[in-house]
Amino acid sequence: MEEEKKIKRPRGVARLIVGKCIACGARCEASCNKDAIEMNAKGEPVINTAKCIGCRKCVKVCPAEAIEMYFTPEEQKILAEIAAREKKAGVKEVSTEEAATLAEIKEYKGVWVFVEHNEGVPAVVSWELLGAGAELTKKLGVELCSVVIGDKVENLCQESIACGASKVYVIDSPVFHYYRTEAYYKAICYLVDKYKPEIMLIGATGLGRDLAGAVATKLSTGLTADCTGLAIDDKGFLLQTRPAFGGNIMATILTERTRPQMATVRPHVMPMPTYDKSRKGEIIREAVPIKEEEIAAKVLEVVEDAKSGAECVDLEGAEVIVSGGRGMKAKENFALLQQLADELGGVVGCSRAVVEAKWMPVDRQVGQTGKTVRPKIYIACGISGAIQHLVGMQSSDVIIAINQDKQAPIFEVATYGIVGDVFQVVPALIKGIKESRGKT
Amino acid sequence: MLVVTFVKQVPDTTQVKVDPVTGTLVREGVPFIMNPFDVHALEESLRLKDKYGFRVIVLSMGPPNTEVTLRKALALGADEAILLSDRVFGGADTLATSAVLAEATKKLAQKEEIAIVMCGKQTIDGDTAQVGPGIATRLGYPQLTLVDLIVNVDLQAKKVKVRRRLEGRYEIVESPLPSLISILRRANRPRYPVVPRRLMAQDAPVELWNNKVMGLKEDTIGLKGSATQVRKIFSPERTKGEILGDGANKPEETAKLLIDKLLAKNIICLK
Amino acid sequence: MSVNVAVFIPVLVIAAALFIWSCFRRFRLVLLGKPANRFRNIGKRVKSMIYFAFGQRCTVNHGYKFGLNHLVLFWCFMILLIANTEFLLHGLSPNVISFSRLTHGVYYPLAYIFDVLSVLALASVIIAIIRRLVFPPYYIQARSRDAFTILGLIAVLMLAFFSLHGTEIAQGKEIAAKYMPISNAFSHIFSGASAGTLGAYANAFWWLHAVVLLSFLNYLPYSKHMHILTSIPNVFFRSTTKVNTQLPEEFKKGNTFGVGQVNQFSWKDLFDSYSCTECGRCSNMCPATYTGKLLNPRLVIHDIKVNLLKNGPLIAQSKATNMPLIGGGQEGSIADEVLWACTTCGACMEVCPVFIEHVPKIVDMRRNLVEMKAKFPTELLPFFENIEQRSNPWGIVPSDRIKWAADLNVKPFEAGKTEYLFYVGCFGAFDARSRKVTLSIAQILNTAGISWGILGKDELCCGDSLRRLGNEFVFDRMARDNVKIFKDRGVKKVITECPHCYNTLKNDYHQYGIELDVIHHTELLNNLIKSGKLSLNGSKDLGNVVFHDSCYLGRYNNIYEAPRQAVTSVTHRVPTEMERNLEKSFCCGAGGGRMWMEESTGKRIDVERVEQALAKNPSTICVCCPYCLTMFEDGLKDKKADEKVQVLDLAEIVAGALKK
Ligand SMILES: Cc1cc2nc3c(=O)[nH]c(=O)nc-3n(C[C@H](O)[C@H](O)[C@H](O)COP(=O)(O)OP(=O)(O)OC[C@H]3O[C@@H](n4cnc5c(N)ncnc54)[C@H](O)[C@@H]3O)c2cc1C
Ligand SMILES: Cc1cc2nc3c(=O)[nH]c(=O)nc-3n(C[C@H](O)[C@H](O)[C@H](O)COP(=O)(O)OP(=O)(O)OC[C@H]3O[C@@H](n4cnc5c(N)ncnc54)[C@H](O)[C@@H]3O)c2cc1C
Ligand code: SF4
Numbered sequence A: 001m002e003e004e005k006k007i008k009r010p011r012g013v014a015r016l017i018v019g020k021c022i023a024c025g026a027r028c029e030a031s032c033n034k035d036a037i038e039m040n041a042k043g044e045p046v047i048n049t050a051k052c053i054g055c056r057k058c059v060k061v062c063p064a065e066a067i068e069m070y071f072t073p074e075e076q077k078i079l080a081e082i083a084a085r086e087k088k089a090g091v092k093e094v095s096t097e098e099a100a101t102l103a104e105i106k107e108y109k110g111v112w113v114f115v116e117h118n119e120g121v122p123a124v125v126s127w128e129l130l131g132a133g134a135e136l137t138k139k140l141g142v143e144l145c146s147v148v149i150g151d152k153v154e155n156l157c158q159e160s161i162a163c164g165a166s167k168v169y170v171i172d173s174p175v176f177h178y179y180r181t182e183a184y185y186k187a188i189c190y191l192v193d194k195y196k197p198e199i200m201l202i203g204a205t206g207l208g209r210d211l212a213g214a215v216a217t218k219l220s221t222g223l224t225a226d227c228t229g230l231a232i233d234d235k236g237f238l239l240q241t242r243p244a245f246g247g248n249i250m251a252t253i254l255t256e257r258t259r260p261q262m263a264t265v266r267p268h269v270m271p272m273p274t275y276d277k278s279r280k281g282e283i284i285r286e287a288v289p290i291k292e293e294e295i296a297a298k299v300l301e302v303v304e305d306a307k308s309g310a311e312c313v314d315l316e317g318a319e320v321i322v323s324g325g326r327g328m329k330a331k332e333n334f335a336l337l338q339q340l341a342d343e344l345g346g347v348v349g350c351s352r353a354v355v356e357a358k359w360m361p362v363d364r365q366v367g368q369t370g371k372t373v374r375p376k377i378y379i380a381c382g383i384s385g386a387i388q389h390l391v392g393m394q395s396s397d398v399i400i401a402i403n404q405d406k407q408a409p410i411f412e413v414a415t416y417g418i419v420g421d422v423f424q425v426v427p428a429l430i431k432g433i434k435e436s437r438g439k440t
Numbered sequence B: 001m002l003v004v005t006f007v008k009q010v011p012d013t014t015q016v017k018v019d020p021v022t023g024t025l026v027r028e029g030v031p032f033i034m035n036p037f038d039v040h041a042l043e044e045s046l047r048l049k050d051k052y053g054f055r056v057i058v059l060s061m062g063p064p065n066t067e068v069t070l071r072k073a074l075a076l077g078a079d080e081a082i083l084l085s086d087r088v089f090g091g092a093d094t095l096a097t098s099a100v101l102a103e104a105t106k107k108l109a110q111k112e113e114i115a116i117v118m119c120g121k122q123t124i125d126g127d128t129a130q131v132g133p134g135i136a137t138r139l140g141y142p143q144l145t146l147v148d149l150i151v152n153v154d155l156q157a158k159k160v161k162v163r164r165r166l167e168g169r170y171e172i173v174e175s176p177l178p179s180l181i182s183i184l185r186r187a188n189r190p191r192y193p194v195v196p197r198r199l200m201a202q203d204a205p206v207e208l209w210n211n212k213v214m215g216l217k218e219d220t221i222g223l224k225g226s227a228t229q230v231r232k233i234f235s236p237e238r239t240k241g242e243i244l245g246d247g248a249n250k251p252e253e254t255a256k257l258l259i260d261k262l263l264a265k266n267i268i269c270l271k
Numbered sequence C: 001m002s003v004n005v006a007v008f009i010p011v012l013v014i015a016a017a018l019f020i021w022s023c024f025r026r027f028r029l030v031l032l033g034k035p036a037n038r039f040r041n042i043g044k045r046v047k048s049m050i051y052f053a054f055g056q057r058c059t060v061n062h063g064y065k066f067g068l069n070h071l072v073l074f075w076c077f078m079i080l081l082i083a084n085t086e087f088l089l090h091g092l093s094p095n096v097i098s099f100s101r102l103t104h105g106v107y108y109p110l111a112y113i114f115d116v117l118s119v120l121a122l123a124s125v126i127i128a129i130i131r132r133l134v135f136p137p138y139y140i141q142a143r144s145r146d147a148f149t150i151l152g153l154i155a156v157l158m159l160a161f162f163s164l165h166g167t168e169i170a171q172g173k174e175i176a177a178k179y180m181p182i183s184n185a186f187s188h189i190f191s192g193a194s195a196g197t198l199g200a201y202a203n204a205f206w207w208l209h210a211v212v213l214l215s216f217l218n219y220l221p222y223s224k225h226m227h228i229l230t231s232i233p234n235v236f237f238r239s240t241t242k243v244n245t246q247l248p249e250e251f252k253k254g255n256t257f258g259v260g261q262v263n264q265f266s267w268k269d270l271f272d273s274y275s276c277t278e279c280g281r282c283s284n285m286c287p288a289t290y291t292g293k294l295l296n297p298r299l300v301i302h303d304i305k306v307n308l309l310k311n312g313p314l315i316a317q318s319k320a321t322n323m324p325l326i327g328g329g330q331e332g333s334i335a336d337e338v339l340w341a342c343t344t345c346g347a348c349m350e351v352c353p354v355f356i357e358h359v360p361k362i363v364d365m366r367r368n369l370v371e372m373k374a375k376f377p378t379e380l381l382p383f384f385e386n387i388e389q390r391s392n393p394w395g396i397v398p399s400d401r402i403k404w405a406a407d408l409n410v411k412p413f414e415a416g417k418t419e420y421l422f423y424v425g426c427f428g429a430f431d432a433r434s435r436k437v438t439l440s441i442a443q444i445l446n447t448a449g450i451s452w453g454i455l456g457k458d459e460l461c462c463g464d465s466l467r468r469l470g471n472e473f474v475f476d477r478m479a480r481d482n483v484k485i486f487k488d489r490g491v492k493k494v495i496t497e498c499p500h501c502y503n504t505l506k507n508d509y510h511q512y513g514i515e516l517d518v519i520h521h522t523e524l525l526n527n528l529i530k531s532g533k534l535s536l537n538g539s540k541d542l543g544n545v546v547f548h549d550s551c552y553l554g555r556y557n558n559i560y561e562a563p564r565q566a567v568t569s570v571t572h573r574v575p576t577e578m579e580r581n582l583e584k585s586f587c588c589g590a591g592g593g594r595m596w597m598e599e600s601t602g603k604r605i606d607v608e609r610v611e612q613a614l615a616k617n618p619s620t621i622c623v624c625c626p627y628c629l630t631m632f633e634d635g636l637k638d639k640k641a642d643e644k645v646q647v648l649d650l651a652e653i654v655a656g657a658l659k660k
């Protein structure tokens, strides 16, 4: 035994795996205590092997697994030997550091879901989060709670329970009639400080992201944005998966050292829980001493889109655009597209040919000399896909093309293409959507 | 009075491609640009400058080559540029980023009164939209996120009125100065730099603030001050273009096929 | 006849002094302009002056019927200038200077010539008046007071001439009476009068003639007929090469860019404005004017002159100007919209009889708008940014430049290994329609065994549109980048698909120290066919092929024949010509950066051109330019004629006829 201990474990040096770095923002450089890493102009590390002591910090910190440890063949031999021995002896290294933080965060328990609403009308995503939260609590063996803040929001407490919350923390006061960051984040921080949840989920809506950023900063804890996947790892940590880089990559993010683990979660992604009015839960009423005068920002007016009139369609801000081209044949046929757009909560756009033919006003034109749009869904009906049109819509998340001509260049950029007659396919789509909606 | 504007230099992620074979990001030849949202934030600041005579200072935290982006801001009309760059700032998540940016703002506030802190809604690389709220909370300023219109600034009453865009509605909000505003892309059409300013910006001074200047505790900034850890990065399942079914002869069936795909991939939601 | 010399001398001196002073006042303003070297190549200049000014080549060319009228008037005027000089000198010293003192052998023919030319002049003046009254051309302000004043003065001058000589003949004082048929005829009017009355008449007519002549002289500098004084020198100072490029700018701190104030033009530009004859041919040819845009090239030149006259004296005294050069409504002499309407097609310059250079002026003013004020149509903002960031107009990822070659085995260009660089261009690389043209060219090159390669994703945009749009700053950087690549890679011979790339590489880039051997694909194809390197076996029937000239090939670079010959070789039929073809071809509407702007005023140029083509009943329209291709296809769809008529690039026509 004595003799064996003398073998020094080779530490190796860090090495960049070509092509894997994503220029995440110099995590490796920052992690290196020995200044052995410098970033180049491309944002990739250049490792100074003379300075590297083989501490592996950069390897651990690199999200893209772009750094590995390099061992000379001799070193590899030694490593293999050590590994063989350790296997025999059954030794496993446990870092003491890790153990300490684990102990510190143990106090925090339970999964919380923030119930978002607009003057008492709940956002669907809140219920989806209760659905997702239920999965997590099952794995962790803890309680699922909801947080309701507002003015006369008793009904939301009941709904939360029906959607699966076993506890509801509610703060009900006129100060919370409108959402204002300052009032809301203070209320939440108050609850968190008092009840210490380990996970806090908020919908990744405009409101939710506004709120979560403030809360996490105040609590000095980690916040993961716009998650599309949640899971629990073997240590009981929340694995938060989210798209980044404009959807080009997915990242799995952890908040290891601080609590609560906060995440905003993308709407429509998580499953709805089963709604059960008969469920029972506990309602815990709290009050925070926030006075109206203390809130700096005042909401002067809220204008619902429905009331603001349809004349000013907002192509650039729309999430769904149904666009028609010359293939629509006549002005009247755009009513069909409007119908489809209404089904999907979108607006109608068009190609220049359509503006030229005076079927649509010029403010609906998408393309080089029209608007540049980036909706989540762009449906091109009877549009050939001239480059002047493509340039205005090619960065849409999902492009659906419906065109008779399978050679049409629009199919080159389409995520889904349907070769067919718009006058058959579009009505079929409208019908199909109506049917599907009826089902759920 | 100052409008402090934050801009981030980001890789042009729309040019990033995923190698279909290895599944890794192909970043070769992808240039760094000013985060597109920040271009609009800067434009909004410059409009305030034109209208109310504010001074516009741009700040960016990033590696030394971020200077290029700051020079672009100077060319567009910013009055001063400050680069926050230090090895210890690197690897920051949004918590640690807002720590540095908020401290830098405080430093500026000591010398000149701040009217507005302006930032973009989000970046196109980190995509979090969390830094703005982070800065505001740290400074104790009211935060006005998702703004698509600055209605006016009342210098007498020291108030700003903005329009915020939320799901399905607009909100008109009034807030005292200084406030933090995060800007949507649709707020404006950015200007184009005139040549004399471009020439001026080529060798205008860009101040460097490293941690010697900032003097921040290392466990609150950079990698050490970050609460989140990116454990893994992988490429998403890509939906390459596909032609569905037989739309010409079976339109109904093909439409169904499409709807099912969209539902399965959470692209649409018919709840 | 005895003229009162004592009265005449002061009159003449005052008139002459006034005239000289007017001229001085005007021409002094020209010198406010920036320097421009227009003195090199004196021999060539003199020659062109003789050919074009004295030969009135341009006036008569281009099928302008009334050009002949001008030719007559011009020459009458030149010769009568001698007669009138004699007239004035004679008035000073009646007994010393007079043609009548010459030998009869000289004097009689002179008298005859003057008499006949005077009536010719009178006739052409009357024709001009009638034309203006009865069928005025739309493209000039035919009924301006200015025009009638001048024509009236000339007519009165001629009538005074005949009357003067008529009375002299009646008095029996004219020895050459027999040789002066018209004056002789006039003399009959006075035949009954007494000697005293005749003397009085003669005196009166002499004074009428003198006063009208001197008035005419003094009126000149204040009217459009200043061109009588300036046009000949203007032809002398004309550009000795085709006006197909733009002068570069120097990007130094403290400089101003483009022309925002009239003295920022070169002196030649200002002189141009004085030389305009207001013939309106430029406007007649201009596709923008024709389709109802605000732009009218004649007025651009005129407005520069008006602005110079207004601001010049103030600028000369370093005072603030009171009328901006550029600005819409009442704000400036030339509206922004006017400047953005130009397609830089060059039709105006082609027909201008005095070689006024419209396009460089328009581009110079655009430069000022873009570079100093960042004022331009909003559609151009993404265009400028895309080009700057991604070196193509649409902001497509640069690595997609090689997509067109995905299924081909295309070599990268390597000096020594490949002879030609095929410079594909943005349209050829990115636009789905133009990619077919690119593939056709590639196929032809391979068939002919040409050794060629591409730059692939390292190819940059040539920057043509930027330069024409006045974004010289970014053009300058792109030109430098391109030239560096060409030099680094050892590129010598370049094939281009697009006439705009062709012109830029050939005519713009030599300002950046590179002389490339650039060849447009139309020329190359024609050469390959002629030298037998391509064997054609007739294509599928293309029907009636109508040919459209690209401005940047034809007018800019004199390539008219190559594409026509190539079409003929394929179809064995000469392509059908449109009404407006060759030098007078009508732009497709996309040049000068118009491709990137919306066209909301008037009729769309492409639609107009397509109608002109449809008038010839084509089955196929042959183009040689990706811009023209886009515009024709769009226009045809608009006219719902795209089912009957196809648009093909010459390369596609040739590739379709290759022996399989
Ligand atoms: C300077 C300039 C600027 C331009 N800017 C823009 C711009 O901003 N935006 C823009 O869109 N265009 C622009 N264009 C025009 C562009 O070049 C194209 O002409 C235009 O986009 C074509 O419109 P389209 O696809 O609707 O028509 P078409 O090209 O005529 O295509 C119609 C398509 O409909 C299909 N179709 C026909 N009937 C049916 C049916 N029953 N069912 C299914 N499919 C059918 C056909 O197969 C065809 O593919 C610009 C052009 C120029 C010159
Ligand atoms: C793949 C990936 C995923 C990530 N996910 C998370 C995550 O979920 N949670 C998290 O906390 N961090 C995350 N990060 C880290 C985060 O990207 C960085 O902290 C970054 O510095 C700031 O976040 P952002 O880019 O999202 O900025 P956003 O919050 O989207 O930016 C909003 C605005 O803040 C300003 N701003 C942001 N950064 C700077 C800067 N450096 N200099 C000047 N102004 C600036 C700009 O005006 C910007 O428009 C992730 C990083 C990567 C690479
Ligand atoms: S270049 Fe063409 S479009 Fe421009 S003014 Fe001359 S004729 Fe008109």
Ligand code: SF4
Pocket (backbone or CB within 6 Å): C275, C276, C277, C278, C279, C280, C281, C282, C283, C297, C298, C301, C348, C351, C352, C353, C354, C355, C356
């Ligand atoms: S610019 Fe030339 S063509 Fe045009 S009106 Fe004047 S002289 Fe005639």
